[in-house]
Amino acid sequence: MHNADLDGHGFDQWRDTMELADLTHGTDARRLTRGLEVVFDGVSRRFDTGTLALDTVDLEVRRGDFVAVVGPSGCGKSTLLRMAAGLDRPTSGSVSTAAGSTGFIFQEPTLLPWRSVRANVELSARLRRRDRGDRAAVRARAAEAIAAVGLEDFADQLPRALSGGMKMRVSLARALTLAPDLLLLDEPFGALDEMTRLDMQNELQRLYAERRFSALFITHSVSEAVYLADRVVVMTARPGRIAKIVDIGGGAEEFAHPRDPDIRYDRRFTDHVAEISALLHGGAS
Numbered sequence: 689m690h691n692a693d694l695d696g697h698g699f700d701q702w703r704d705t706m707e708l709a710d711l712t713h714g715t716d717a718r719r720l721t722r723g724l725e726v727v728f729d730g731v732s733r734r735f736d737t738g739t740l741a742l743d744t745v746d747l748e749v750r751r752g753d754f755v756a757v758v759g760p761s762g763c764g765k766s767t768l769l770r771m772a773a774g775l776d777r778p779t780s781g782s783v784s785t786a787a788g789s790t791g792f793i794f795q796e797p798t799l800l801p802w803r804s805v806r807a808n809v810e811l812s813a814r815l816r817r818r819d820r821g822d823r824a825a826v827r828a829r830a831a832e833a834i835a836a837v838g839l840e841d842f843a844d845q846l847p848r849a850l851s852g853g854m855k856m857r858v859s860l861a862r863a864l865t866l867a868p869d870l871l872l873l874d875e876p877f878g879a880l881d882e883m884t885r886l887d888m889q890n891e892l893q894r895l896y897a898e899r900r901f902s903a904l905f906i907t908h909s910v911s912e913a914v915y916l917a918d919r920v921v922v923m924t925a926r927p928g929r930i931a932k933i934v935d936i937g938g939g940a941e942e943f944a945h946p947r948d949p950d951i952r953y954d955r956r957f958t959d960h961v962a963e964i965s966a967l968l969h970g971g972a973s
């Protein structure tokens with residue numbers, strides 16, 4: 689590992705991503721009711737600086753659920769996600785997860801610039817405990833993940849030859865090699881242009897419909913949250929509390945996954961967007 693070479697390439701995030709492959713939450717799993725993936729129970733987090741980031745958050749993510757979190761900047765969304773990954777701990781309350789494997793996707797794809805797409809993805813595949821030391825299994829798993837995100841033709845390219853959207857696809861592929869029960873996404877599409885962002889939403893939608901991992905997805909885009917999620921958690925300004933959890937689609941068939949991109953023009957969709965925007969902005973959307 690050339691750690692020094694990673695300066696400026698989001699080493700901390702990269703390391704977190706890699707360390708996650710090694711997390712197991714088996715002991716927590718026994719404490720969870722069947723069908724639950726992550727439970728935040730009265731979670732508060734105060735940092736050493738005195739900042740109270742989260743205040744008494746109760747949230748259940750059911751297995752196979754797609755939950756989006758929206759809220760003002762600094763309300764503790766990333767802190768919540770880091771706790772779900774076991775990368776941070778509450779000052780009071782508890783976080784339990786049943787997930788055997790967890791993938792974490794950040795806004796920055798944090799690819800190793802000197803490694804090809806394939807080598808980046810294989811690096812992650814290698815960290816999967818079950819396949820450790822089995823080169824053929826690692827190769828096959830990486831190739832499958834690269835194909836799943838449509839990057840077969842770019843497998844031998846270096847990251848610098850890829851567009852922003854393609855780099856994000858690599859990041860997704862890397863997480864998929866872990867066969868995650870739980871996918872944690874921290875504003876993954878925030879840095880992409882609008883067209884690419886819509887593309888990536890569809891890509892994620894398709895992968896979710898196929899693989900049915902549980903997802904906890906942070907975004908600043910209300911329409912992105914409504915398009916992707918079964919439930920949208922709306923948070924207050926810091927200290928972050930849950931203002932409301934909005935059920936999307938009310939069980940209507942059109943809201944089953946994968947959703948048609950045109951669902952965005954459906955009245956129920958626009959009503960959800962209006963309601964959530966009003967909650968966030970404390971008035972008209």
Ligand SMILES: Nc1ncnc2c1ncn2[C@@H]1O[C@H](COP(=O)(O)OP(=O)(O)OP(=O)(O)O)[C@@H](O)[C@H]1O
Binds near residue numbers: 735760764765766926
């Ligand atoms: N390690 C830390 N030490 C001290 N304060 C922290 C630390 N991490 C986060 N905070 C503070 O906790 C609060 C919540 O941060 P967090 O990153 O979770 O918010 P966020 O909702 O994800 O923000 P954004 O939407 O801007 O990304 C912020 O005020 C932040 O400054």
